Amino acid sequence: MNYYTLLDEIKQYVTNFFHTHTNDKLVYHNQVHTENVVTAAIEIANHYRLNDLDYFIVVTAAWFHDIGYFTDPGRHEERGAEEAAMFLKRKGVEESTIQTVANCIRATRMPQTPETTLEKIVADADLYHLGTSKFNELNKVIRKEFIALHHIDISKEEWRNKTIRLLETHQYHTDYCRLLLNDTKAKHLEKLKAKAAEKNPAIKNSVPIAVPVPAPVAKPKVKPLFPEDAIEKAKRKNRPERGIETMFRITSGNHQRLSDMADSKAHIMISVNSIIISVLLSVLLKNLEQFPQYTFPAMTLLTVSLVTIVFAILATRPKIPSGTFTETDINEKKVNLLFFGNFFKMSMDDYTTGMLQMMEDRDFLYRSLIKDVYSQGVVLGSKYQRLRISYNVFMYGLIVSVIAFAIAAIVTT
Structure with a gap:
């Protein structure tokens, strides 16, 4: 199953759903919010380098997670899971995958209690905004929607207190979001507490400004690969900022995904043309003495399939460097130690x-x-150039071959 093609269909389906279902009260839980959650889910999924199936599950759950607001706001997670299940069943998706998508959608229900890694990714994507610069703006929009849906005129002070309790009790479930968003979320909480104390001096001393430090995440014990003093020395040096690290991580993940897609496309070309060559050699070429008029079309198709396979193989054939580096390369910073081919x-x-x-x-x-x-x-560019040649040769060559076969058949009649 081509999960990326199916994701495009899901995007189109959900987008059309938002266009055909309107609710003026839903000023937050709308298409914009859904697209933001999908973007966050993709970012987190790329960080953890999910396989194609898990990536599909996470992104699908993000698209459907709030679609139920238009039919049953009180049970929108369940309705979203049901809507996703109906769509995926129509597309022939396996029941186990459908159930996993539904569980990921249910994991966004407050208070969040996700269990699996995929559920944690979707849950964190849903509340990703709590640790971003857009938090204050979106928090006002959420209050406006809450008042419209529940017909309760909640004051700014009461809403601020509810938001404080949310930020105090909420914890991101993935290490990635903890490292990326916790600091900003803590600053939002500190500002809200300061604002609450300013508005109500009586509780100034009862509302602590200091942000509670979250419990450390338990990490498995791993035998260190390098000496402890060397690692500590390295830690003391400046490292790339978190945003730059995220940029490199996402870019590298996207490149890897594109490389996998190129390999898959090349495999299709190799398989299809191998079958064509086998049929030509086993059936048609043996009978050319009886049907000499088909000699040119058959040889043309054989040549086209052979050239197509050659360029598909060239697109996927690995190129391995020497695998060594010198001390001079290290001192002059010429070697890339992050690529296995260099070491x-x-x-x-x-x-x-x-x-x-x-x-x-x-x-x-x-x-x-x-x-x-x-x-x-560079490797991706070379792959896709050769792959494009392979597809072009196959497409135009197939057209010429079919025309040649047709002409030969007409001439003989």
Whole structure:
């Protein structure tokens, strides 16, 4: 099943749903919010490098998670899960996948209690805005929608207190969102508490300004690969800012996904043309003595299939560098230690020394990340150029071959 094509259909379906279902009260839980959640879900999914199926599940759940607001706001998660299930069943998606999508949608129900990694990603994507600069603006819109839906004129002070309780009790479930969003979310909470104390001096001393530190995340014990003192030394040096790290991570993930798609397309070309060549060699070529008029069309189709396979193979054939680097390469920052082709023949000690030197040097680290992304882009460009040639040869060659067969058949009659 082509999950990416199906995701395009899901996007179109949900978009059309929002266009055909209107509710003036839903000023927050609308198409814009859904698209923002999808964007956040894709960002988190790319960070964890999900496989195609898991990526499909997360993004699908993000598209459907709030669609139920138009039919039953009180049970919108359940209605969204049902709507997603009906759509996916029509598309022939496996029942286990449908159930996983439904569970991810239900995981957004407040208070959130996601269990699996996929559920945690969708839950964090839904409340991603709590740790962004758009929080204050969106919080006002949510209050406006709450008043319209429930016909309750909740005051700004009461809404502020509810928001404070939400921020105090909410915790992001993925490490990625904790690292990326917790600091900003804590600043929002601090400002709200300060505002509450300013409006009501009586509770100034009862509402602490300090933000409670979340409990540390338990991490599995792993035997260190490098000496402890070297790691601590590396940690003391400047590292890329979080936003830049995210940019490199997402870009690299997108490149890998495009590379996988190119390999899949090349595999299709190789498989289809291998079948054509097998049929030509086993059936048609043996009978050319009886039907000589088909010699040119048959040879044309055989040549087209062969050239198509050659370019498809060239698109996927790996190119491996020497696998070694020198001390001079490290000192001059010429080698990219993030790519296995540059070190797979080196010893562990030499590679460790090079990596520690790169980790201690901010400029070296940036250059390595840039080289890694650039190298991926160059390889992708070469892949897609050869793949395009393969598809063009197959498409135009097939047209010429069919025309030639048709002409040969007409001439003989």
